[in-house]
Amino acid sequence: MTLRLSTLLLPDDVAPGAFSLLVARGLRGMCDGFIAVLLPAYLLALGFGQLAVGLISTTTLFGSALATILVGLIGNRFAQRTLLLFAAALMTATGFGFAGLSSLWPLLVVAFVGTLNPSSGDVSLFLPLEHARLAESATGDARTALFARYSLVGGLSAAFGALAAGLPELISVHSAMSPLAAIRVMFIVYATAGFVNWLIYRRLPACPPNTDTPRIPLGPSRGIVTRLALLFSVDAFAGGLLVNSLLTLWLIQRFGLSPGTAGQFFFCAGLLSAASQLAASSLSRRIGLLNTMVFTHIPSSACLIAAAFSPSLALTLALLLARSALSQMDVPTRSAYVMSVVTPGERPAAASFTAVPRSLAAAVAPTLSGVLLGLGWFGAPLVACGALKIAYDLSLLYAFRQVRPEGESSWRKGR
Template structure:
């Protein structure tokens, strides 16, 4: 069995010999490792491991920016300006990530990742050196700054597409689960590092709130620099052209086998084919249109179904990101930065374990069922947080929600990558990412306006409503879909 047209001997693909038939003879511990997908991860190619390391470092950096709302408040920005700032940041990310992602397959995925890392590093340095609102606005729009501690930029789109063509369908969910887990670990460490360092610097004589937060963005820039180096060491196997060459090689091998069985027949030359070969042999021009990807009718129809659903889910995420939840706890319960960092760290640690559970569940009940089973409780728990009468209950609800909040992430990634055409994955994921970012960017404005009026709880209830609508749509449209590997 080959990996999407790749010979089984190819070093760029996971070894996909099934381990299931050997598991009964092995220990319970080995079966457990298989269940959580660790055996799959150990077989992952070199490039997948680098992508996981890079994802962890980036999540750490984004985790340090979770308290950006408090930083902007320390600079003297009013709540509605903070909401506008976060929206402007997301819109800038929308433009940057969409442009870079759409050209990733033609210009080179590694090059695009390095450009994005450089932009992220530069943005962090500007946040260190300036407190001018206009400069920060421009930096957040042009560069890459996470306004809520969550994933922004073209990184995830390119990485998910690369992982998809380096791994077979049957093992992709496991790899995506560990991808999500590594991200959660990085984010957890980033949040607790940020909260603890800011509070420690507050307690030191001579350090202001603004100065403490600037140290955080210096760390942000250093992590971006590390990611730049990691992207440089990715191999050619990550590129789409490398995947196409492997597929063509497999097809040529099959053709040689067929020649031994059947005598070749003379075929009259086809003028159309000759014309296509002549066009293909011409040197490529520098016109931008030639670098833009195209979509099949199948993909266009699929996007018409998926995009409205993802728009709803992302709009809810924009209304209730961790940055706003931190701000809510700080305002309502007067929680210090160190405690907020510890709360977010605990939530992310729970999410790490939940990601492994999601991988196991998806093997048993399917990807779509896992998405629904985990996402609906998360939405309901979000709506219950504003109803909590005291800080302890609110934190308990927040932490429990963290256990299910992103359990649907890996199954959703595997689901989308399984239903799109292989050579259109990056483009499809880029378009989905653009729509999700555009939807998320509208949420902070609403939450900022409500926060200024002391009605932030309404944004959480609205987020719950739109997320439940998303779940209903997934339930009605995709529940009965059967995937080849599930």
Template structure:
């Protein structure tokens, strides 16, 4: 029996997680705090503006502006995170979360809320935004050997998805309780309480970030500090000439500094990820939540519970994807597991009952997250380690830029009572992405980890 448990633990990477360093575990806790906050607030963001009396198209415009602000902040911070310090970037991001939550809890002015969302951190989709994701994933790749990354990324993504799902259900039930006969708060006041909790979770994330050690920093940053020696991984992966050249780089950069071999790969991936992200932006969690609420008139606690169930199922399938990736490789796993969920998006607006819609969402959730960990592992190995943070940041910025117009389009179509079109467009785009990622990279050897 113990042999079976040991084999199972090794298969899903649980033994690697248990033996991980404090920094790896802290990065996972940071992710959990952030995704709890995003999951709690995102399912009510459209309703929050509806209560204020703003039309759907204006809400869509707000979300697009939010993404523009995210692009600006993320672009600068991720391009320069390895120079100014990864820990500092994570701390700054946490403080921006705190500030955004406070403003949303206290203000009712559209333009003040817009400024808080543009210059702060608010997720309109429930997905991870801001510079955090790229910095954390690059740091994990820095801390974890290449052979173990699929498993660690899977647990990192699992924690993220579970936290977002927990945020969905807790947000739904908190709003329900605050509006019930016990407290009898107004709908707007209940949403504002959620943003107070959002700020508290941002503060918790800030505390976790403070406890990170110098080992999370890049070799470039460490070599510039006379009192800190480069990490053990540095001496193994980077040659002395690489370290010297890094120290002579300018302090701030507006573009990722890539080798000629990496440029083609990054351009290809940027175009493909942009297509997928634009499709996702048409059916963000906030808009799916709004569509279901408008169509079936369900209560907040039912809505939160529904998204918790789909998120919970999706989270644990990530461990299965890690096992599949060990056998098929990251590219095949990305494409083959993502395709069913992409195709099912098209069918979400078709049922006339909430039950059938919910069943489609559950089936879709079985594979919707299975491409996440393989994609992270793939992206970490196709460029040099010295380029990793900048490339991951660049890819995230490209993905966010491609999402800018999606919420505006969704809001416009919702105002015309034709939001169902978004699901058709999104599914078509994402299926096309799956086919192209397979055709472009399935037969190529692009591992440049030690280049």
């Protein structure tokens, strides 16, 4: 059964060990899905306000950035499996920490050192480690297809996880458990998933099976990776203005949505995002990785800006769903692009180096959004997010239209 499932999920010419990474990504994605929706409700139930939601999100992303920096600096000294096992153990500790604490400062400490993810994408310590491992499991178009499946699994699992955000409400209605206690149970589920991921990573070989390339710090590709990292940081800052936790808070405050209803919306949004990520591989073969990243991203940002001025809930949700159908097509193509324009030995360092500015830039933004929402400027985060993302897309196209990824023919470079 496992063999048949791995054959369906994996493209041709991919190392079988990549299947374990897809399973781990799916389990983690489910947890990220319901945590992103439940986090603001949990903090509000503890008696905190909008600023606390922003602070927790900011602290979490800063901690992820620091962990990613360490991976880039010293990660080549350790086996990737060892680092993945450590990350999974940290995920378990994070879940138990949030389940058992109620004061803001202890929660901020756990958020900083832990793996909590308040956004729709994976911005944790796992990201550069798994990306580097996946990049070594395939080449050319097969690598793009593998990243697309990785993103698809993450998107689908996050969608079903968001749907699970309604479970605490059901539990509290049909039992004597309070809503706050029911949400704490979900953090215990998060901790348990971290332990299961630890068991999955433990089965991985210490070294990827199909490569003898030593891992080295950035060298020949430093210039191009630096430029990519700077541009990615703009995109990440924009995205940080509207991580899923803050978008949930915005929907709750502007339209009075319950966490369960918000979870249903994010479920639909996640399904659309997952489907679009699967289509990204096919589209990139036709128009190229860079064009796929840019020309699907700009319309999604326009939908987000329009949602800020929408007068009704129905129209707002429709615009946000349209955004979801396009906004994530750049995720697998971006990862594949980075891995394709650097030398094989530099891939782990490049994955970390491009992830660090993203995490740092994204970390600054949630607190700013929390302040804006607290002041009653409800549309400001959406407009700023959309405008900055459009500026990023245009800058990326201009700066890299002449850079040819590995295995991509010249007519698909965006010339």
